[in-house]
Amino acid sequence: MVARTYTVAFEGVEARIVEVQCALAAGMPAFSIVGLPDKAVSEARDRVRAALAALSIALPMRRITVNLSPADLPKEGSHFDLPIAIALLAAIEIVPKEEVESLVSIGELALDGRIVAVVGALPAAMAAAAEDCALICPKSCGAEAAWVGATQVFAPATLTEALRHLTGQQPLAPARPGEVETPPAARDLRDVKGQERAKRALEIAAAGRHHLFMAGPPGSGKSMLAARLPGILPPLSALEALETSMVHSLSGLLSEGGISRNRPFREPHHTASMAAMIGGGRGARPGEVSLAHNGVLFLDEFPEFPRPVLETLRQPIETGEVVVARANAHVRYPCRFLLVAAANPCRCGYLGDPARACARVPQCGADYLGRISGPLMDRFDLRIEVPAVDWRELDLPAAGDSSATVAARVAAAREIQSRRFADHPQIRVNAEAEGVVLDQIAAPDAEGREFLGKVAARFGLTARGYHRVLRTARTIADLDGSDPVRAPHLAEAVSYRLTFAAAR
Template sequence: PGEVTAAGATRDFSDVKGQERAKRALEIAAAGRHHVLMVGPPGSGKSMLAARMPGILPPLSPVEALETSMVHSLSGLLTEGGISRSRPFREPHHTASMAAIVGGGRGAKPGEISLAHNGVLFMDEFPEFPRAVLETLRQPIETGEVVVARANAHMRYPCRFLLVAAANPCKCGYLTDPARACARVPACGEDYLGRISGPLMDRFDLRLEVPPVAYADLDLPATGEPSASIAARVATARARQTARFADLPEVRVNSEAEGALLEEIARPDSEGRTLLTRVAERFGLTARGYHRVLRVARTIADLDGSEAVQAPHIAEAVSYRITFQKAQ
């Protein structure tokens, strides 16, 4: 009684046909709490993939369960004395107000970004959210907390969420389908994704195109890898991070490592550093982008059971970073 669980935990990745690259990206995201942007036409499975994220995340630790329960209690989502046992999965609609997303209103209650604390915040049709709402996400993504000020109330709430954003490639959704695309191709795609500002796009560690499901895959039975197998790898990678950051209570996962700490834990081997330097120069990676590649590479190495960050780990991390970027 009084427990709240995540419905997404009952949905299994084995139901998803094809989309192996997207599944891999979400595994990396879950392992290191890296933010993800998926771009693909309607029906490609973006929402289906996102809804299965809770099933591969590790259980809440006692501290996380307490944090999550406190936020949900303030919002009236828990009965008195209730406890949250599963990671939240929040899915606000793109018409939601600023107060609903960030927090506010009477009593300065937590918004969706805080209700997703320690869980997943899924924002479908990401470019359709008001620009002001999207830009407000930038600071909470960096700091893991948000200050809500309304009239006589001034509250600080935690919001360490894993952002999974999904978008069509253009307004009509069929940019890559010559038979169905509108007359404004390719400008419509650039304009549509251009609603996501550069600084906000910079905060997505993993960016990937989700293609239409091949007809050959549709004819196959849904016998993909089950969520339990993916979750086991994620749990092992998380355990490595827990041990790594045992003496650093403010850092729990690789995505939170910064500065000297990041350089220490994610220093690539010589081949990997050479590769990363070449990519940074060719694609004009920002300093933030460079460091985010290192964090993702560290997580990939953890999934690989490797103490060292090697060139293949850098290469895979880079492949998710340079999507939607043009070489300079």
């Protein structure tokens, strides 16, 4: 008999589909699990035996073999317990076999028969819907899985409840989706005094999802600015919320089945390993770049990250996806994120202050920022200096636009892009446009084309840099409400692009 379980499956992520087959045969009593199981899977036989004993169900005195198919795919985790138990109940004809054939199930069994929560309920529900199957999952995962809406989700608390449902004695009501999480109060951009150029760069980054690099002395407000970026970003669309929640589901980060419309904001420490950043480890779990999908990845103290970790960001930035490759599996995760990096101008942090700078000026600054490779720096559309704020400015009342005002302009620019790329569903924002599409939407007027040609020749823009200037100028024009890309839009885009160019 077969009870299927799907461990990872949704758009942008490769599916891992496993069928649990249970067979009874003559011979000495034994309970074996085959199909490259790990220790947690092998121990399922003891958990299943104890759970069935709690229901007063005695296993037949025959050899029982559970096959996890395909046999050459390594199996990890405790979520195979429930499908193994259901397949076994069907094999000994306690549960009707036809009920199991159109069923997807995941869940860990406690020794007393309770069904314990596991990660990945949301993508499992997506896979079940794709196969036109119902899903049985732990009660605490039901609200999460029910967000899919395209399939019935049943969430028993115990194996007894699952058995009664499958035999028709006491059918379960389908689970209902969890609550949409209430967004926390966003930090206001007006709290940051001064730094008007940095605030403008933050607005452009949010409007077109352009990567931003900030350099400035300690205490100049780089982290404050980054922390206020979520407050000016538009909420996740329904599709984006589902995509993001599926990645978080695989990492067990969804709270009580609730789905948030807030964009993720991830800020890993600079001691993060490559597996933590890109993904990997046990089960090839998503890394920080994928947990920041459709949101913001903030890397403070950027040059302090290990060089190999920084270099692994180059490909995900360009493609919007990352492949976690292992000897026995290749798992593909989405990672369309807005990268915000912050750094001191040098190791001591006071490169531009003659009274406080170290004796190695200016070489210390070149050496410190030189830890960031040219190809990686080339991927930042916006590069700004964040100077120290004079104490007299701190005594002044808050000035400038609030986060709500800036968010309204960002939302208007995003709406323009949504209409612009309606015929190109793979493109959502200006930063993703390329090739013929970019030529069509960001072609500058005659004055702008002449200006950009002079800049490219004078400063030696790379092909990537040239196109990134066009994308940034297109976003600036959208914020300005302009259909054509004009010379002033290009001039502002170039001004952000050429910061630190001499240092490179």
